[in-house]
Structure formats: structure tokens, C-alpha cells
Amino acid sequence: MGKARRMGSMGTYLKKHTEALVKEVGIEAACDITGKSKATLGRYYSDNPEHADRFMPVDVVARLEAEAAYPHVTSALAELQKITLSFDDRRTNSPNVGNVNSDVIALSQRFAMLMSEYQQAIEDGIITVNEAKRLLRETVLLQQVLIDMKLHLEEESA
Incomplete structure (x- = not known):
């Protein structure tokens, strides 16, 4: 029971940060970026019991976080694992600038x-x-x- 309760609070925590990510990018823009519908994106952060085990796929998170000012889900995952990240907010025109x-x-x-x-x-x-x-x-x-x-x-x- 203790493990299930921890998983529930972990899931709630991840869903909260998923919602923050989608709302920062904007629901319409998030749909365009990911190719997902509003309903599908909504299920990823819904707190309804029927969607408790639905989470945003990692590739979708990566695409949205590339557009966001802050990596909400990645930082939440790191916090849950007691990992400290260093956020590099430098934005370049291309990720492969330089050699x-x-x-x-x-x-x-x-x-x-x-x-x-x-x-x-x-x-x-x-x-x-x-x-x-x-x-x-x-x-x-x-x-x-x-x-x-x-x-x-x-x-x-x-």
C-alpha cells in the first residue's frame, strides 16, 4: 500500500508539471507541436482516476520543453530522483551551432x-x-x- 501511495503522489506531481508545461506553451501550440489533440494532452495531466496511469511520452515532453522557457517535466523527474540539474537557458538558433x-x-x-x-x-x-x-x-x-x-x-x- 505504501508503494502505491508513493506512486500516486509521484503521478500527481508529474501531472501537475505536465499541465504547467502545456499551459506555458499554450494548448493550441502544444497540439501543433506534438500532433496530439487537446483531449489527449488533457488526459496526460488529468487527475481523474480513469487517467491516473496516462503520462506524456518522453518524445512529446522533449518537443514541448524545446519550446518552453523552462523544462517543467524534466525538472520534476529529476527532483523525484533527488537529482540536481543545471538549467542552461542559453538559446541558440540551432542546437548544433559550432564545432x-x-x-x-x-x-x-x-x-x-x-x-x-x-x-x-x-x-x-x-x-x-x-x-x-x-x-x-x-x-x-x-x-x-x-x-x-x-x-x-x-x-x-x-
Whole structure:
């Protein structure tokens, strides 16, 4: 019974975030993007018992989240698994902008910025909260370049 109750609350949580995703994109736009009807999309977040086991397919989630400002369902799934995600809100015209060579250049530049921030932060032997925030920001930007590079390498090796 305990597991069934957890699954129920998990399902409710996912449905709530599915609804937020559809409403952010807009029901009409969501229908166009996914090729699903309003009724079908509605069933994915309906709290009616007859639709309790119906969830949005992952490919549909991916298409809608590509249009949304925030990945509602993906973040909900991560939270349920106690996983922390780093949301990259950079929007490019194409997901495949750049290549490994440009990634290496960007990586060098970001690393230089991180080292510059670090050097300034340790000059007095104390890293303040603001300095730590700047270091964290540079670290996240460096991580984003590495992720871009990983994606480009995977694309080239496919």
C-alpha cells in the first residue's frame, strides 16, 4: 500500500508539471507541436482516476520543453530522483551551432576567465561570498562549454 501511495503522489506531481508545461506553451501550440489533440494532452495531466496511469511520452515532453522557457517535466523527474540539474537557458538558433574547434577556443577562454576570477579571489587569502558566487558562475559557464563540446564530439563520432 505504501508503494502505491508513493506512486500516486509521484503521478500527481508529474501531472501537475505536465499541465504547467502545456499551459506555458499554450494548448493550441502544444497540439501543433506534438500532433496530439487537446483531449489527449488533457488526459496526460488529468487527475481523474480513469487517467491516473496516462503520462506524456518522453518524445512529446522533449518537443514541448524545446519550446518552453523552462523544462517543467524534466525538472520534476529529476527532483523525484533527488537529482540536481543545471538549467542552461542559453538559446541558440540551432542546437548544433559550432564545432569541436570552436569549443576548444571557448573552453580556453572560459578557463582563463575562471583562473582570473580565482586569482583575484585569493589575493587577500579569503574568498568572500561574492567572490565565491563569481567563481561558481564561471565554473557553470565552463561546464556548459564542456557539455557543448561533448555533444559535438558525440555527433562527430556517430
